[in-house]
Amino acid sequence: MAAKDDMTIPLLPMRHYHIYNRGINKAAIFYNQENFRYFLSKYGQKMNGYFDTFAYCLLENHFHLFVRVADKEQLLAKAVDDFVIINQSFCKDYVLPWVHRIQIDVDPIQDLTNFRNLLNLWDRHGDTQQDTSEQPADLKSCSFIDQLCSWVVSERFRGFMLGYAKAINKQESRTGSLLQKGFRRKHVPNIELDKKQVLFYIHHNPIHHYYTDNYVDYTWSSYGAYLTDIQTRICRNEGIEWFGNKNNFIQFGAQYLKNKVSDNQYAIDED
Numbered sequence: 080m081a082a083k084d085d086m087t088i089p090l091l092p093m094r095h096y097h098i099y100n101r102g103i104n105k106a107a108i109f110y111n112q113e114n115f116r117y118f119l120s121k122y123g124q125k126m127n128g129y130f131d132t133f134a135y136c137l138l139e140n141h142f143h144l145f146v147r148v149a150d151k152e153q154l155l156a157k158a159v160d161d162f163v164i165i166n167q168s169f170c171k172d173y174v175l176p177w178v179h180r181i182q183i184d185v186d187p188i189q190d191l192t193n194f195r196n197l198l199n200l201w202d203r204h205g206d207t208q209q210d211t212s213e214q215p216a217d218l219k220s221c222s223f224i225d226q227l228c229s230w231v232v233s234e235r236f237r238g239f240m241l242g243y244a245k246a247i248n249k250q251e252s253r254t255g256s257l258l259q260k261g262f263r264r265k266h267v268p269n270i271e272l273d274k275k276q277v278l279f280y281i282h283h284n285p286i287h288h289y290y291t292d293n294y295v296d297y298t299w300s301s302y303g304a305y306l307t308d309i310q311t312r313i314c315r316n317e318g319i320e321w322f323g324n325k326n327n328f329i330q331f332g333a334q335y336l337k338n339k340v341s342d343n344q345y346a347i348d349e350d
Contacts (some may be wrong), residue, residue: 086261089218092151093131094266100240101141104129104254109139110251115299116291118142118243123312125239128157129232133318134281135299140287143281145267148232151224153200154219158231164192169230177223180207197227208342214266233238245323271321278318279335286336294336302332 084114090096102108105171109115115137126132126146148154165174174191181204191197206222218226244257267277294302304311305318305328322328 083152087217088264088265088266089215089221089225090148090232091214091221091225091263092148092228094156094214095145095269095274095277097265097267097281098144098236098262099141099264100145100258100262103259105140106257107140108142108247108257109137110247114247114250117246121243121246123240125235126240127312129154129235129316131317132301132312133314134278135302135313136281136284136297138284138290138299143279143284148228151228154228154231158235159195159198161196161235162231165189165194165197165227165230166191169226173193173226173230174221175220177206177208177226180223182206201227213268275321275331276335278321279332283331283336294332 080168087193088096109118119135119138122135123196129145129149130144131143131149134143136143141144149157170192178185178191178200183200183204185191185200201224204206208220209222210220210225212220215225217220221229239261240258247257248254260280267273282300282302283294283299284292294300301311301313304313305315305325319325319328322331
């Protein structure tokens with residue numbers, strides 16, 4: 080059974096996800112080589128401290144990422160500096176139910192949209208709701224702190240995509256949406272074989288879309304970062320550990336291609 084993908088799956092600390100987005104109406108999102116470089120640079124700046132990245136592939140009209148959300152402490156420590164307030168929608172849907180659930184009286188002058196205030200309340204009161212599943216289907220069943228973490232990561236990533244889109248619109252003298260609204264993702268269980276398959280599904284994407292017949296030489300994927308010792312933001316050492324060593328990594332990729340594993344359950348429908 081294929082893993083579920085949609086735009087509402089919670090992004091929870093220390094879970095792995097395959098993330099995908101494309102241009103609106105499948106139009107181009109990268110117009111030249113510098114756009115690829117700019118995307119990766121801004122991604123690193125915006126998502127460092129929120130995502131650990133294991134793989135990426137950028138193609139003319141879409142991109143794939145394989146990431147693990149950072150641990151809760153690291154994520155929230157970073158978010159304190161990056162977020163001042165939360166939006167009214169999150170406050171209504173998650174903050175107020177949490178306050179009611181833990182049955183505390185909140186000072187009327189205390190701003191529940193203030194990020195630091197929420198963390199202070201959490202530190203003092205915790206939550207009575209705890210989801211024990213590997214990956215909850217939606218945020219409603221998660222603990223409040225997981226709801227907050229998922230909101231933070233999603234907002235940070237949306238902000239990154241919006242910033243990239245604005246830059247490209249300015250470059251191309253265009254208006255309107257560049258990227259599909261939201262972004263699709265699949266949860267990938269912390270199972271070695273599953274993670275290995277997702278990593279190579281992404282690295283083989285240029286072949287799938289007929290950009291090349293040799294994924295090894297494709298410039299805008301993370302595959303090359305696994306073959307060198309050059310400093311990289313990719314979690315190369317941990318990724319190689321899934322395979323045992325670099326030779327096994329290379330051989331797995333070749334065998335994966337030979338077997339034409341196109342029905343990977345963690346692939347995302349790109350239509």
